[in-house]
Amino acid sequence: MNCEVCQLKELEVESFEIREVLRCILHTIVFHRALGLIRPKDIDLELFEITYVQCGEIEVEKKIDEKVDQFISWIEKHPNKKSQICLSFYEVKSKQPSWFTNKIERLYWEQWYINLNVLQPTKAPVGKSHHSKLVMDPGEASEERSSRRTLLEQSLQEVLFQIIKFVNEKKDHVPPINDGVIYCPFEITIPS
Amino acid sequence: MSSSHNRSSNNNNSEGAKAEQIIFEFFAKSLHIILESRTPFMSSRNFSGEQMMCSPSSSSSSSSSVRPRDKWFNLALRECPAALESFDIGRRSTLEPLVVDVVLVVRPLVGDQMNLSGNRELIRNFSGKEYQSSGWNSDQDELGCETKNEQIIERWVVQYDNRKIRESATTSSRRSSSNKLQVMYKKATLLLRSLFVMVRLLPAYKIFRELNSSGQIFKFKLVPRVPSIVEPFTRREEAEMQKFSFTPVETICGRLCLSILYRSLSDVSCEHSTPMSPTFITDYVGSPLADPLKRFPSLPLSYGSPPLLPFQRRHSWSFDRHKASPPSVSCSPSPTRSDSHALVSHPCSRNLPPQPSEMPTGRRKESYAEEYSPYQDFSPPPSPSAPIQAVSRGITRTESAPVRIPAPTFQTKQNIVAPSPHLKLSRHTSLKPVRDFGPGESGSAIDKLYLYGRDDFRKHSGMRLSSNSSPRISFSRSSSRSYQDDVDDPDFPCPFDVEYDDITDRSSRPGSFDHRGDIHEPLESSGSFPKKSQDAAVGALVRMLKKAPPLRQDVSESSIPEICWNNNKPARAQEIAVASITASGIALASKTTADAMEELRTYKEMKNHLLLSQSTSNPSSVTATSPFDA
Numbered sequence: 001m002n003c004e005v006c007q008l009k010e011l012e013v014e015s016f017e018i019r020e021v022l023r024c025i026l027h028t029i030v031f032h033r034a035l036g037l038i039r040p041k042d043i044d045l046e047l048f049e050i051t052y053v054q055c056g057e058i059e060v061e062k063k064i065d066e067k068v069d070q071f072i073s074w075i076e077k078h079p080n081k082k083s084q085i086c087l088s089f090y091e092v093k094s095k096q097p098s099w100f101t102n103k104i105e106r107l108y109w110e111q112w113y114i115n116l117n118v119l120q121p122t123k124a125p126v127g128k129s130h131h132s133k134l135v136m137d138p139g140e141a142s143e144e145r146s147s148r149r150t151l152l153e154q155s156l157q158e159v160l161f162q163i164i165k166f167v168n169e170k171k172d173h174v175p176p177i178n179d180g181v182i183y184c185p186f187e188i189t190i191p192s
Numbered sequence: 193m194s195s196s197h198n199r200s201s202n203n204n205n206s207e208g209a210k211a212e213q214i215i216f217e218f219f220a221k222s223l224h225i226i227l228e229s230r231t232p233f234m235s236s237r238n239f240s241g242e243q244m245m246c247s248p249s250s251s252s253s254s255s256s257s258v259r260p261r262d263k264w265f266n267l268a269l270r271e272c273p274a275a276l277e278s279f280d281i282g283r284r285s286t287l288e289p290l291v292v293d294v295v296l297v298v299r300p301l302v303g304d305q306m307n308l309s310g311n312r313e314l315i316r317n318f319s320g321k322e323y324q325s326s327g328w329n330s331d332q333d334e335l336g337c338e339t340k341n342e343q344i345i346e347r348w349v350v351q352y353d354n355r356k357i358r359e360s361a362t363t364s365s366r367r368s369s370s371n372k373l374q375v376m377y378k379k380a381t382l383l384l385r386s387l388f389v390m391v392r393l394l395p396a397y398k399i400f401r402e403l404n405s406s407g408q409i410f411k412f413k414l415v416p417r418v419p420s421i422v423e424p425f426t427r428r429e430e431a432e433m434q435k436f437s438f439t440p441v442e443t444i445c446g447r448l449c450l451s452i453l454y455r456s457l458s459d460v461s462c463e464h465s466t467p468m469s470p471t472f473i474t475d476y477v478g479s480p481l482a483d484p485l486k487r488f489p490s491l492p493l494s495y496g497s498p499p500l501l502p503f504q505r506r507h508s509w510s511f512d513r514h515k516a517s518p519p520s521v522s523c524s525p526s527p528t529r530s531d532s533h534a535l536v537s538h539p540c541s542r543n544l545p546p547q548p549s550e551m552p553t554g555r556r557k558e559s560y561a562e563e564y565s566p567y568q569d570f571s572p573p574p575s576p577s578a579p580i581q582a583v584s585r586g587i588t589r590t591e592s593a594p595v596r597i598p599a600p601t602f603q604t605k606q607n608i609v610a611p612s613p614h615l616k617l618s619r620h621t622s623l624k625p626v627r628d629f630g631p632g633e634s635g636s637a638i639d640k641l642y643l644y645g646r647d648d649f650r651k652h653s654g655m656r657l658s659s660n661s662s663p664r665i666s667f668s669r670s671s672s673r674s675y676q677d678d679v680d681d682p683d684f685p686c687p688f689d690v691e692y693d694d695i696t697d698r699s700s701r702p703g704s705f706d707h708r709g710d711i712h713e714p715l716e717s718s719g720s721f722p723k724k725s726q727d728a729a730v731g732a733l734v735r736m737l738k739k740a741p742p743l744r745q746d747v748s749e750s751s752i753p754e755i756c757w758n759n760n761k762p763a764r765a766q767e768i769a770v771a772s773i774t775a776s777g778i779a780l781a782s783k784t785t786a787d788a789m790e791e792l793r794t795y796k797e798m799k800n801h802l803l804l805s806q807s808t809s810n811p812s813s814v815t816a817t818s819p820f821d822a
Contacts, residue, residue, distance in 0.1 A: 004322060028389060031388075031389065032382065032385045032389070033386060034385075035266060035378070035381055035382070035385075036266055037258065037266040037267075037268065038266060038267065038268065039268040039271075040267070040388060040788060044391065044401075049398060050393070051392045051393075051401070052389070052399065053388060053389050053392065054394070130593055153558070155716065157393060160389065160393055161393065163389075164386045164389055164393075167385070167386050168382075168383065168386055168438050168439040169439055171378070171379045171382050171439070174378065174382065175375060176375075176378060177266070177374075177377075177378055177381065
């Protein structure tokens with residue numbers, strides 16, 4: 001079984017937007033791979049006019065929140081960096097247990113790469129960075145932020161559409177639905 | 193060989209039947225997903241914007257309540273009767289495509305040409321074109337006025353393409369057929385997951401959420417339809433719309449296709465749809481101008497809220513006939529949602545004391561709306577042609593204007609009869625504290641709290657009066673500034689001049705005053721209790737008390753001032769009066785005993801005098817001893 005890879009469109013986010021954006025994307029992907037009996041939950045984003053769907057499993061929510069928190073901590077230590085988060089789905093293949101090893105092998109069948117460019121909030125001009133402006137009125141700053149927020153919302157919607165298209169176009173590699181399994185096992189990898 | 197052939201054909205038949213069932217259920221599930229996210233709620237709306245009351249909980253907690261149809265494609269959805277009805281009626285053959293049109297219906301007011309032009313502007317922004325030439329259908333009544341405009345903003349098409357029946361091999365191994373069914377089912381499941389996400393990303397979902405989450409009256413509504421006869425779009429219309437087609441799911445003998453044609457709604461927002469400019473309603477149904485003695489009917493249940501008792505009470509203004517006092521608080525306009533909201537929110541405002549203004553009225557209204565939303569009945573939303581106009585947004589926010597306030601547990605000794613301290617105490621029971629009162633809207637806020645209190649009084653009236661009689665004065669003096677304002681207000685002579693629901697027996701009320709003999713007597717002697725309510729009775733009593741002479745004329749040190757009702761006394765004097773009244777109460781008791789002793793002494797002297805006079809006149813008379821002789 002081949003491993004399908006999907007590179008999602010890069011999003012420019014500020015640090016306070018990371019949590020909502022990541023949760024939205026990660027939950028949307030996992031929802032598409034939760035093929036067991038679920039009761040979906042609609043979640044409205046606070047920063048954007050977007051409603052995304054969670055599969056309703058508490059373990060999924062915990063796992064995602066935990067990884068998002070780790071990523072935010074990492075971002076705080078490595079500001080102004082482009083980063084990539086990888087969401088991988090795998091099947092568990094247990095090898096023949098031997099005397100010495102009892103390995104459980106993971107067979108990845110799908111990987112999603114979420115690309116983020118975390119921006120630092122614009123401050124008063126100090127250095128020679130070309131991102132800062134020499135003079136910035138509060139009104140201009142709010143307008144700029146508002147337009148950037150609108151663009152981000154549109155980009156986020158595009159990413160969600162991208163997920164839907166990918167899920168629709170490629171279905172053959174998805175493992176069959178197993179009884180009792182609510183969602184396909186996954187792992188989230190953040191940069192270290 | 194024939195047997196194996198028969199077995200094979202039987203298997204094919206069963207597989208075919210299973211495939212057909214999967215296809216049938218796929219249609220049903222698709223329709224359910226679409227209608228669930230496009231059908232506004234039938235009953236009252238969810239104002240808080242939260243997850244709908246009936247949204248399904250986590251599967252782990254509700255596995256026991258899984259319905260059979262939830263198991264199809266492993267997707268448990270909330271109830272949508274519209275979907276079931278549409279599908280049961282419309283679906284007869286899987287070969288027929290299932291079309292769901294989501295229609296935006298704009299309803300201008302009949303004869304309102306200004307609104308029509310406004311609607312045209314709304315529609316122009318919506319579609320980018322003149323509404324008359326962009327697929328808008330308009331109905332006209334016999335007067336020639338356009339009553340509604342409709343436009344299809346989404347068209348979902350679910351169809352089963354069975355052309356492959358002839359192409360694919362009819363005989364296949366059992367294993368591959370079974371495997372194909374599993375693969376088909378898996379892919380259909382994935383497609384439906386995508387559909388579930390997709391319906392929430394499209395522009396029409398924003399309209400759906402806005403209609404459901406806001407209590408405002410919009411000029412448009414969203415109407416999903418499953419037409420039996422589908423009118424195809426013109427080329428122009430199709431060019432204006434965007435299309436998305438889901439990847440078809442291959443089946444044993446065909447393929448399942450799902451596509452959507454939708455319009456972008458980039459120019460449409462709910463701000464455009466905010467209804468009419470705020471105006472004040474003076475002749476709302478149930479107002480004193482309309483029918484002073486109208487009785488409120490019971491209100492329907494709100495969506496998702498627990499059932500409530502019918503709310504029936506008379507208007508406070510029915511007692512205005514006995515008083516000449518003008519309303520101390522201006523009647524604020526009713527909320528937008530319904531007439532009945534206005535009825536309950538504002539009838540008592542006239543008779544209630546003014547509250548100190550601290551916060552803007554709109555905000556206070558919002559706090560009340562939030563507090564009372566879980567408990568309230570909602571009247572059906574009025575039709576757009578209703579005469580009520582929208583009020584300010586702050587007031588409009590109270591779509592959940594309290595029609596009925598539940599009666600939480602009542603602690604008799606805390607709640608005070610006087611409205612303002614009662615209000616303050618009420619806050620500590622089951623209500624969240626209301627932060628501030630505005631002058632304009634204070635009436636309705638007080639109404640709400642007072643309604644709250646009235647329910648409590650309904651339960652504990654007899655005891656309450658007795659327990660509140662003595663602490664009433666001291667409490668009101670010491671704690672409530674607002675009560676002070678009540679007293680100082682010349683337009684409000686008596687804090688009891690408020691509506692009291694006539695639930696207490698008149699016979700019980702005099703008895704409740706037994707603890708205070710001085711009050712009991714006036715109560716009995718006042719044969720002029722208004723028969724209409726206990727409120728007026730209490731008011732009359734208090735008036736009597738005001739006019740009553742002081743108990744002791746010869747009190748020297750602490751001259752009993754008039755009881756608190758004197759409006760002209762400053763606050764400090766009032767407090768002093770409280771202390772003096774309290775002290776004089778004790779003094780009265782002591783002086784009563786002293787008086788009695790004095791009288792006794794007087795009698796003794798008189799007796800001794802008489803005896804002496806008798807003895808001088810008749811020395812042989814025997815002096816009678818008295819146990820009182822010292």
